[in-house]
Amino acid sequence: MNETDETHLRRAIALATAARSAGQAPYGSLLVAADGSVLVEDYNTVLADADISAHPEFKLARWASVNLTPEQGAGTTMYTSCQPCPMCTGAIDRSGLGRVVFALSKEQSAELEPGSGYAAVPQDGPALLEEAQVPLRGFYR
Numbered sequence: 001m002n003e004t005d006e007t008h009l010r011r012a013i014a015l016a017t018a019a020r021s022a023g024q025a026p027y028g029s030l031l032v033a034a035d036g037s038v039l040v041e042d043y044n045t046v047l048a049d050a051d052i053s054a055h056p057e058f059k060l061a062r063w064a065s066v067n068l069t070p071e072q073g074a075g076t077t078m079y080t081s082c083q084p085c086p087m088c089t090g091a092i093d094r095s096g097l098g099r100v101v102f103a104l105s106k107e108q109s110a111e112l113e114p115g116s117g118y119a120a121v122p123q124d125g126p127a128l129l130e131e132a133q134v135p136l137r138g139f140y141r
Helices: 005-020 058-068 070-074 085-093 106-112 129-133
Strands: 028-032 038-043 077-082 099-104
Touching: 005 028, 005 077, 005 099, 028 058, 038 058, 058 077, 058 085, 099 106, 106 129
Parallel strands: 077 099
Antiparallel strands: 028 038, 028 077
16 A cells, blocks of 8 residues: 555545535445546446446456556556445456555444445255256357
């Protein structure tokens, strides 16, 4: 962590503050290119958009996957006010971003908002292995 990281993290925190002022959940993120320029920034709009995926980290990962080459994406750093949730982490991993820097860990933010977690939905499987393999065979080769 260096001074540049701290500057960008402060901006992520400012975006989280703006989100809260707008009546949204208080999370903010920005995506910075390898040259240090800010490419895009956003905050949580889950309530305004009535969209459970409107987390800023998810939106920035989607933006990167559409607007950046794999090489450009690999050179970016996402700065975010809190550690990304599992949904956002999956999007970040698939988008090929280079690095994520966060201010609060999941554990630290959970201490500030007790009871904010979600109940796990039961999942059953695997099943129908032979049939399920047919559409996937050869697709990723």
